[in-house]
Every structure is written in structure tokens, then in C-alpha cells.
Amino acid sequence: MGVGAGSSRLGYNLLACAVALLGSAPLQAATSVLIWPIDPVLEANQKAGALWLENRGDAPANLQVRVFAWRQGEFDDQYQAQREIIGSPPVANIAPGQKQLIRLTRTGNSPVGQEQAYRIIIDEIPPALPAVASADKAQAAIxxxxxxxxxxxxxxxxxxxxxxxxxxxxxxxxxxxxxxWRQVSVQGKPYVEIRNSGPVHARLTDVVLQQGGQSRPLVEGLLGYVLPGAVMRWPAPQTMSAASVLKGRVNGQEPAQTLSQGQ
Incomplete structure (x- = not known):
């Protein structure tokens, strides 16, 4: 799978963990990493694909790359270790302004007529803290x-x-x-459950609940994914009636799609 110069690029920043050590010191800036393509796939006739990492920061980026099997159950995402897809190299050191190719290779044949979902998790490995100059002058940083x-x-x-x-x-x-979709109540609070009985995932964005001439978003922008055969649940902005309508964009397609209401 080639990646052209015009490919979409987006830095996924889904989790930032701040660890504060004792004392007071300046904040250490995090590395700025751009990742593209934002929606990599391996089609049935492709043995391998490419993921590019670019360091837009002013310090070297040390990154660990892991690929997990992605399942959904109990209305939540579940990640599991797997050996079907290998990301190489598993550790990358990228100088400022430089790029690194991560090759995604399947180790065997995928099930016929099925889509398999994975999550590529890329963790920054922070540099070691400088040695403390003296015991009575503790140095620390966030x-x-x-x-x-x-x-x-x-x-x-x-x-x-x-x-x-x-x-x-x-x-x-x-x-x-x-x-x-259907409406459910959990501990007295309204929720929307969305089921996907198709063979491929659904990426849901701009999802709105229409009721009584009013339209209210479930969340702004990306709501989430529903994998094949899975059911996912999200809080609803209001109690719903039988006449409620749920609409949203599915896998980036226009126009917004009206989802059928199930039981």
C-alpha cells in the first residue's frame, strides 16, 4: 500500500499521561508526532502496508509501536495481544523534522470474507531525567x-x-x-445502543438525535466505532420517544444516514 505526497495526515493524540515528581521545575514539552495515513487498511490482495511517523517537534522522538487485536464486548473496546499483524520496526528513534516508515505485515491468510480490526498503539518513550546535582537541591519535572x-x-x-x-x-x-439502534435506560439514564450486523466496521461522526422538531448531537464530531457483530452504547442527551430519529455520517460518507430503529 503506497502513501503519496497528498495523503491525509493527522496527529492522533488520544492519551497524554503526566507524571509529576517531587519539587518544582519547568514543564518538559511533549514530542509532536504526525501519523499518516489516518485510516490504513490491508486489502485482501495486500501482504503489507505502510504507516508513516513524522517528528514535528524540536527534540528526538523515541517511539514504541505495537499492534493489538481490537474487539468489542460489554459495550466497550477490548485490546488483545496478537501475532497476525507485525509492525516493524517495533521501536523508532526519529530526529526532529525526519520521518520513519512503519511496515505493517500480515503473517498469514485472513479469514475469507471477513474484516479483522486492530489498533496500532504508538507510545512515546520519554528520555531519562538528568542526574540530580546534589541531594539538597532536588530537581524535578512534569x-x-x-x-x-x-x-x-x-x-x-x-x-x-x-x-x-x-x-x-x-x-x-x-x-x-x-x-x-434502540433506546435503553441504564440506572435511570437514557442511552442509545447501536448494533452493526454488517460485515465491516462503522465509523460514526456528527450523530444527532432528532425529536419534536429539535436536533441535538450525541457528541461533537467523532462518536466512535461499531465493529461487525458488535453493539455499542452512548449516553443520550435527552429521554427519547418512539418518534425519535437518529442520523449521522457513516465512514465519512455524505449525506448523513438515518439509522433504522430496532427493538
């Missing part, structure tokens, strides 16, 4: 450890993730999610 998380979807024979007008992947073989 150190930030950045974590980036990128979804990866891998396809087996007979199922495509994206169409390719210049190649063999036509629209007819591209998988589509099949979504339905």
Missing part, C-alpha cells in the same frame, strides 16, 4: 508520555474495504455496515 492510537482494518478474500477505480476492487465487493 514529564508527559504521549500515546497515539490508529485503527487498522484487514480484509480477507472476497471482501474489500475501499473501492479502487484503477484496479480490481469495484464497488460491488466493498463491504458496508448494517446499522440499527
Amino acid at each position: 514529564r508527559f508520555q504521549m500515546r497515539y492510537s490508529v485503527p487498522l482494518f484487514v480484509y480477507g478474500e472476497g471482501l474489500w474495504g475501499k473501492p479502487d477505480a484503477s484496479g480490481p476492487r469495484g464497488d460491488s465487493g466493498v463491504g458496508k455496515p448494517a446499522l440499527s
Whole structure:
């Protein structure tokens, strides 16, 4: 899978951990890492793909790269160790202004007609603290450890993730999610449950609840993912009636789609 110069680039900053040591000292700036493509896939006819990391900061970036199997259960994301997809190199040292290619390679055949989901977790390895000059002058700093998380979807024979007008992947073989939703109450609070009975994931953005002539967002921007065969749950902004309508963008497609209401 090639990555052209015009590929979309976005720095995923999903978790920043600040660890404060005793004392008072200046804040240590975190490394700024750009990652692209933001939606990597391995199609059925691809053995390997590419993920690029670029250091936009002013200090070297030491990064650990791991790939986890991604499942959903109990209305939550679950990550598990796996050996089906290998990210190489597993550790990268990137100088300021430089880029590093991470090669994503599948070690075997994926299940026919299925989409497999993974999460690429990229952790910054902070540099060692300088030695303390003297015992009576304790030095300390707030150190930030950045974590980036990128979804990866891998396809087996007979199922495509994206169409390719210049190649063999036509629209007819591209998988589509099949979504339905229902309203539930958990400890007296309203929630929306969304089920995906299709063969591929659904990335949900700009999801709104329409009721009584009013439209209210569940969240601004990205709501989340629903993997094949999974059910996910999100808090609703208000108690719903039978006439409520749920609409949103699915996998970036326009216009917004009206989700069917299930039981």
C-alpha cells in the first residue's frame, strides 16, 4: 500500500499521561508526532502496508509501536495481544523534522470474507531525567508520555474495504455496515445502543438525535466505532420517544444516514 505526497495526515493524540515528581521545575514539552495515513487498511490482495511517523517537534522522538487485536464486548473496546499483524520496526528513534516508515505485515491468510480490526498503539518513550546535582537541591519535572492510537482494518478474500477505480476492487465487493439502534435506560439514564450486523466496521461522526422538531448531537464530531457483530452504547442527551430519529455520517460518507430503529 503506497502513501503519496497528498495523503491525509493527522496527529492522533488520544492519551497524554503526566507524571509529576517531587519539587518544582519547568514543564518538559511533549514530542509532536504526525501519523499518516489516518485510516490504513490491508486489502485482501495486500501482504503489507505502510504507516508513516513524522517528528514535528524540536527534540528526538523515541517511539514504541505495537499492534493489538481490537474487539468489542460489554459495550466497550477490548485490546488483545496478537501475532497476525507485525509492525516493524517495533521501536523508532526519529530526529526532529525526519520521518520513519512503519511496515505493517500480515503473517498469514485472513479469514475469507471477513474484516479483522486492530489498533496500532504508538507510545512515546520519554528520555531519562538528568542526574540530580546534589541531594539538597532536588530537581524535578512534569514529564508527559504521549500515546497515539490508529485503527487498522484487514480484509480477507472476497471482501474489500475501499473501492479502487484503477484496479480490481469495484464497488460491488466493498463491504458496508448494517446499522440499527434502540433506546435503553441504564440506572435511570437514557442511552442509545447501536448494533452493526454488517460485515465491516462503522465509523460514526456528527450523530444527532432528532425529536419534536429539535436536533441535538450525541457528541461533537467523532462518536466512535461499531465493529461487525458488535453493539455499542452512548449516553443520550435527552429521554427519547418512539418518534425519535437518529442520523449521522457513516465512514465519512455524505449525506448523513438515518439509522433504522430496532427493538
